[in-house]
Amino acid sequence: MANNENENGIALVKFVSVTLLILGICLLAAIPQWMILCLFGDGVLIYTIACFFVGFVVLVFIHLIEPLKYWRPCNYFVIAVCYELMTLGAASFLMNWRLVCTIVVMATALLFLGVTLLICAVLIGTGFYMNPFKLAVVGGMLFVLAFCIELMNSLLAWRYWQDVAIGVFLASVVILVISHVLITYISFEFLVRDDTILVAIVLYIAYILFLIGGRISMIYIKGNADRSATSTTSTPYDEYE
16 A cells, blocks of 8 residues: 555655655754754743744644645645744743753654654554554543643642653653554545645644653653752751751
8 A cells, every 4th residue: 555646646655755854844943943042032931832822723723724724825824833833832841941951852852753653653564553543532531631640749749740740641642643643544545745744743743742741851850859869968857947
């Protein structure tokens, strides 16, 4: 099937290649913006967070309104706006931080995305995978579970609740990406050329979610390390000082 064309004259290998090319362009265009905002973005946090939420709203409208998907050149403009809003919004989690740490988190997020796509390739190559729609439901449930675990910290004090929550969050992103790729694969016969852009944008957003997860993980790891160091150096008489 990999060498066959679908009913719209698109080969699977070409579809995958163009999608990865667009994803690469998105990443190459985003990284310099993140670097600049990381170094010089003081005082614009509220604006970048607003961009992040507006970008998600635009993404919802793209998937709900058909002309925004396939009506040229309107679809290109709307997708570009969504991309730029998400890129600026992701910078909210990288500002006021050391550049080396930013680079490490970006590389780690790219590694997560690459491993996830490799898992997708293995599943498609072997044909050993469950119903991707059910898998998407599992991913969504894990996403909600991560939020619930985060709330548990207010009910039962435990320093590692946030670590568990971020782990579940990252697992949910992995599962959602796998389900999206599998759904795209099984519906390949009905895809058109512009779907490469939509799939690439979804993968780019997955990268952003990995990026956010990595940034929050660094915060929690540093917080736990500081608390452990404080508890180690304290004495029983410190509480009376």
